[in-house]
Amino acid sequence: MNVKKAIVFSLLVAAGTTTFAQTSNLRKAKTALQKYEELKGAGSxxxxxxxxxxxxxxxxQAIVHDKTKEDAETWTIYALVNANLATLNGTAEAATAASEGIKKATELDKEGKNADNIKVAGQTLGQFNFNQGVAAWDKQDFKTAYASFDSALGFLPGDTTLTYYSGLAAIQNQDYPNAIEKYKQLIPAKDFSSHKSVMVDLPKLYLSAKxxxxxxxxxxxxAQAYPNDNDAATQNIELNLxxxxxxxxxSDIESQIAKDGSNKSLYYYLGIAQSAANxxxxxxxxxxxxxxxxxxxxxxxxxxxxxxxxGVREKLNALNDDKTLSNTDYNTKVNALKEEIKEALPYLxxxxxxxxxxxxxxxxxxGxxxxQQDEAKATEIQAKIDAAK
Known part of the structure; x- marks a missing residue:
């Protein structure tokens, strides 16, 4: 995963008028911000x-002027300016100011005339927090990275990339509860590019959390979401085992074998399952x-x-417990077991x-x-046991 991939927003300061009186400072701020947005939109x-x-x-100056200090548009522009400064310069002070501006603008914007630009300010502040998270990730400060990505989600709720990065940062920090929470939020996002990885890795996180x-x-x-994926199917089998x-x-193993008949592990798992089922x-x-x-x-x-x-041992125990057998019958049956057990020799x-x-x-x-009452071979193997100890 490349955590340096930027989230790109298209920012537009809406043109329009306000029913409140505007001073030259508010007009200057809007004009200057518009010029900045145009250059930013051009990649400069x-x-x-x-x-x-x-x-x-x-x-x-506008936020302290009597005519504009209670104007929702003033605080919206204040939030936009500071959010952009925070993103451009990476300054926490500007980010704090932008957050305060968003809060104030939201309180004052009773009719929702500035809602779009308030949202843009939040998106820009989300970009700042994302950038902070990337910087922390690069320094392997995963605790800070998680906090920054999580803060960005406060402004960009439901963003799948941010949610995923938050989960990854939590995993790196061995913060399994938060990692699990983030991954679970992504389960409904079936179109997310890393959805399969999320689904397959989530059980592993639960195992890490015991x-x-x-x-x-x-x-x-x-396994149900990705029935043709070997990793998902194998994990489901292994955990149930x-x-x-x-x-x-x-039945799940046999279904998977029908799809992947050359997978030796599936036959091994089937052997374990069949053995447990007697x-x-x-x-x-x-x-x-x-x-x-x-x-x-x-x-x-x-x-x-x-x-x-x-299997041979169980049959031998049954013979030993059968007091009705004559010595001849007993020896005959034991000899038959000696033949039966020979099947195990090449595997041993x-x-x-x-x-x-x-x-x-x-x-x-x-054993x-x-x-088999082959003393020579038994002695030979005992010597190997003694040497291996």
């Missing part, structure tokens, strides 16, 4: 600086698919082996190959050989 604001200073000198429930809620919204909603998310055969199938896409996918290899081994070996010092994987591999 700096050349009009002398006109703006002349307008300032004249309007400062609000998992809201993270899941907004992850689902992001973290929250233990594996069984519920299976669908071990489907879990193994999913892990195998992930490995077929990437043979070196360590986590998928590990889970494939673990799921196969756990791959995990160890990828990380030879993975003690947990080595222990699982030794495999212990079950």
């Amino acid at each position: 604001a700096e050349l009009g600086k002398s006109n703006l200073e002349s307008a300032k000198e004249a309007i400062d 609000d998992t429930a809201s993270a899941i809620e907004y992850a689902a919204q992001a 973290i929250a233990g909603n594996e069984a519920k998310i299976i 669908n071990n055969d489907k879990a193994i199938e999913a892990y195998k698919k992930a490995v077929s896409i990437d043979a070196n996918y360590s986590d998928a290899n590990r889970n494939a082996a673990a799921t196969i081994i756990n 070996e791959k995990v160890v190959e990828l990380n030879p010092e993975d003690v947990d994987a080595l222990r699982s591999l030794k 495999y050989y212990d079950f």
Whole structure:
């Protein structure tokens, strides 16, 4: 994101008359301000600086003159002049004066004759605060940047760019509550260029704020808003897996696989979800698919082996608890399990190959050989375990 991108306003001081008497100072201020606006509109604001200073000198006298000090137009011009000075020179003093002028003009403008120019003064003051925010951002003073962008929003309510920058500054300052607030304000702005990023990042902000429930809620919204976006879909899946909603998310994963069948992570997630739903055969199938896409996918290899081994272990425990079996029948069934568990061996070996010092994987591999009653291999693996400790 380029935070130096300026917000451009088209400013126009409306021509017209006022029912109140005007002194030469008010007329001078209006004329000088108009000349400045013309130069600024032509991209030469700096050349009009002398006109703006002349307008300032004249309007400062007009706001204390008996005939114009209670005139809404006087305070409108005062606000416009000071707002432009603040933006041109970056002066907080002029910004404060402009804010006071806007307040006074609004109070006096009972019929709304100056409403358009009061609004322009506010927009210009918003530009000043935006510029202050950019300067603070460049200095990595994100707290001040947020305050400045937020102040600009007071004059430019609903501006999506300012709202976004405010949120980004809050994130940089680890001010997650304000970041969340700004991002949530952008949810209805579907035409905003960074809308998808906002939707996808909002759940992450909730996680940073340790609000998992809201993270899941907004992850689902992001996936619904952008059903064809892999990042949004994957995040929704991951958060539901973290929250233990594996069984519920299976259909979402399968829908995403239908759109992105070469995504190994989706098959890995499906394996986790199916395993949690006690669908071990489907879990193994999913892990195998992930490995077929990437043979070196360590986590998928590990889970494939673990799921196969756990299934055999459950069957072995059931055999051990069955007191009705004869020794012959028991041994026959154990031998069948020894054959069944062989399916796990290539996955275990791959995990160890990828990380030879993975003690947990080595222990699982030794357990495999212990079950197969292969003492030589079990001793060999134990030596690797001892060396890895």
